[in-house]
Amino acid sequence: MSRIRALFWDPAGERYGIPTYPWKMAPPHLLTLRQLTAGGLRPGGQGVQAQVLWRSRRYRTRGGVRAAYLYDVRFALPKRTPTTAQCAALAKANAARRTCPVCERDVGYVLPRHLGTCLDCAEAVAAAA
Numbered sequence: 001m002s003r004i005r006a007l008f009w010d011p012a013g014e015r016y017g018i019p020t021y022p023w024k025m026a027p028p029h030l031l032t033l034r035q036l037t038a039g040g041l042r043p044g045g046q047g048v049q050a051q052v053l054w055r056s057r058r059y060r061t062r063g064g065v066r067a068a069y070l071y072d073v074r075f076a077l078p079k080r081t082p083t084t085a086q087c088a089a090l091a092k093a094n095a096a097r098r099t100c101p102v103c104e105r106d107v108g109y110v111l112p113r114h115l116g117t118c119l120d121c122a123e124a125v126a127a128a129a
């Protein structure tokens with residue numbers, strides 16, 4: 001085991017507080033959120049069970065050490081499918097985000113919050129000023 005791998009090898013969580021594994025060395029029952037989602041699962045109320053730590057040259061924050069949080073597939077539950085009422089509510093909320101309060105059109109994109117209006121209305125205000 002290389003020095004870096006040994007540094008991140010802590011299955012009992014004595015050094016990091018939670019069980020910690022180096023890259024690609026986590027046991028197969030511990031999955032990331034994305035892996036759970038790909039399998040049609042959700043964490044189901046469980047907290048983070050373990051983490052994978054690895055060194056990255058791309059991300060310099062925290063000394064270039066990145067973390068991926070893992071959940072136990074044994075506590076995971078199947079993903080819930082939204083009801084038609086929930087889908088309708090979401091569609092309504094998203095429509096409201098796309099509707100300009102000035103010209104009252106659905107402009108087809110989410111309004112920028114710093115403008116509060118559609119781009120056409122913002123441009124008209126900027127031109128008038």
Ligand SMILES: [Zn+2]
Binds near residue numbers: 102117121
């Ligand atoms: Zn507008």
